[in-house]
Amino acid sequence: MELPRPLPSLLSSAQARGLLLLSIPAVLFLLATLSHRLYSDGTWDGVPYKRPLAGFNNKGCTESSPNSSAPSQATSRFHFMIAASKPNKHFCRALVSSTVNRYGPPVIAGWHGEGALDAAETHLAKVRAVSYYLDNLPPAADDDLILLLDGYDVQLQLGPDVLIDRYYQAAALEDERIIQQLGPTLADKVAGPLGRHIFFGADKICWPVDFTRPACWAVPEVPNMDSLAFGPKTDGDEAPYFRPRWLNSGTIMGPVREARAFFRSTLDMINATWDAEFPFHESDQYYMAELWGLQETERINAQLHADPDATHPRGPDDAKWPTVSVGGKHNHHVAVDYSSTLFQTWAGYEEFVDWRPFAEPGFGRTIHQNVRGDANFRPWVLRLAGDAMAAIDRIFRSTDDPSMGVTSDELLARSEFGSNVVTRTIMPVYHCTGAKDALDAFYPRMWFYHHAQALLRSAIRHFRAGHAFAPRPVNGRTWYPAHPYPRDAAPDDGGAWADGSDGSGGLSWVDFGSMCKEHEADVFSMEMLG
Template structure:
């Protein structure tokens, strides 16, 4: 409409609204945020004279450049449904984890890749993701399917992951190597495995994965006192266990590619364990740590020089010196021996069961004067059932039995029955949700938001698109098929919750 045809009051020049968020102001806000996080990072290490504060500050500021909206991908190697896979899926659902993707679902096992399918199928999944998933800093959680339970919600897992990474990177800074570039990659921990106390496969004893890897941190004094009072022994968790892995997409992908190269090109086909993901990933970690020892020696000079051959047999030392030694060869093909691998030394993420589980207990935090993880203090475990079961609406996390390591007083986020598989049956009824398990599962909706952690909004990954409204709980196959709870686990409900398939709602 021409201006002259408008009413006079509309033809008058209207005052323009001031633009508040200009490019200049945006830059100023970014600077202020950086200064704030830099100050926080400085406070974290200001009392530790052994930490290189410049390296540490750079490490913490880099976290600002991740996306503000990030996703968690949950991968579970699983070829078929069993009672124990349904335990895994049930615990994921009730604790509001993203729907897991079952790797190799419905396929034959073993095949040409044997037990390496955890690695090969993870790579296939990651290669299908859009570039945006890697760019925004999504995380991948890869866990065993038939002997592992999700014990606490994903917000606890993510908070514990970042806190544990911070501590292991502080240690790299104390050693003087955090952020140093090695053949194009910075030394920095980003991929976390669960930690175990035996080094296995057993024939690997004396290899770098068993002898050159870092010693775990010592127990704090309070934990030592509990250990003595209870007459228990803290098992030193020094060695890699591939049952739990969490890390950024790019780093997980690089590590898995190197593992597949090692498997396909370097291992003896006659070796019955050549196809074992535990062995291959341990060897990669051992090579990383051997190179880190060399780097520490180069940085600190002869006065603090470490001997990388301590504990190694003459045969192993000769093998390490061989340029065709598989991990060394693969590291060179990969372009760098640095994979960002570290371990969950204090069971912040996954609790691997000690023999008999004697150092574990089921306790109510409110009854034992224990502190809950921060993420649980303002939420309720039965919030999905509050409308149907009024008596559950006020039940808090401190009122239900949670798994606790009685030596270090850590509530464990994941539980792995690696060597004590009989406990999957005897401990299952102890889980906090068990009396209402089927009701909680039926009330669940997939893709619930996770929460705000480290300044980012975390949500469930949707690798195969969204689900229709009203879709119940379940999982994905790695081919993009939605697997409802009923399809995967209905026939096992009686074994899990004492409900027959005929009477289940």
């Protein structure tokens, strides 16, 4: 079934609005059909799960694994989505980097999309495709997590076990920031329930640049970064030295319930304000940031209602200040990953992010860069994060590849890892905003690059055996990928699920070879290809 094609003058006239209203019953029928075709109650790998599973168009996916004993603890699913319409070498690198780090097979949002889901026709296809997916998840999936990545400029360095654990750590810090800003009573009223944030990557510029927009001026100052964080030029006239205060929509992670509501609100804003004459009318980031600006304006208004002298961000004299009422109506749970705990953007970080070995004692590397311009600077040691080492050790122990070394210690000591010397983090996800040549520079330096084919096979075996991301619970739950690898797929088929944007109306398996065979020389090292 094909989705309606976008209207030529989407909601820019009364006639277009009328056509949209007439189409609502058809859209509702379509969504109900998609829900029936894509998702069903069932079990996968012995894990009791009344949430959507992929592959009900493929009988091989519904079989139970030999591991049929259900775990006693609570379980949740991790919905991993990559936004892409067609393959290229950067998409294939993103796919391989996710597979070897054991994210499980992703759902490709907008794959060969048609009509309103055609990314070649509208960049807003990403918003629509993801919204359709989320709308078809049942309420039982509300506490699951979703990770959405742009498909052509992202590479994954660490696995979902690290990312999920860090998400809840970041959520606790965001709770603290909000309570400090608003106080506990207002925080609960206008930002609650806390702990359920949708994290976006952090940008060093507000894009599109217009500081009359609340999305640029009303948003929080960067916590825990002082005026020398990037040296004496911090927040001066040069973007590389700005603090990362603004939202980037290329990396998104949060609970399904809040993400579903946020994507619906994004579509509502698009429908209400889309204007073909506006230069950024096709930018998903523009609309998402606008919602964030409304959220933060509402919180400022709540502060001022309680205390007219409250300290808050201020814009220019002609800043737009929406008259939003206080009450949580615009609470979209949007948050920004300022410290690169989850996501690392590239633009403006060229001086501060690099891939280097951590081969010194204690898995460290000495930092000689005097970022702050301190007259009394002394070199210091940045150490490889323990969660990163533990995750790679788990992968190492279940991968048969002698070239990786005798122990994971050996592999770790000779590998390179991407790190941020300002935030002192080893990032799970690298998002190459800005110049794309860095994608080619850094990918061959990823820890898995010379072992990717063996790691790919071991990842598929891992999930076919019914294993979770990690043996211990995170946030009281054991986490599994939302969708399995097909039982009849090849042992080295690290493919993905197409989301039905091509008009088929159902998830369908796309094997790795059909997507990435022609890009293998850009994805795997030459010694692996022979």
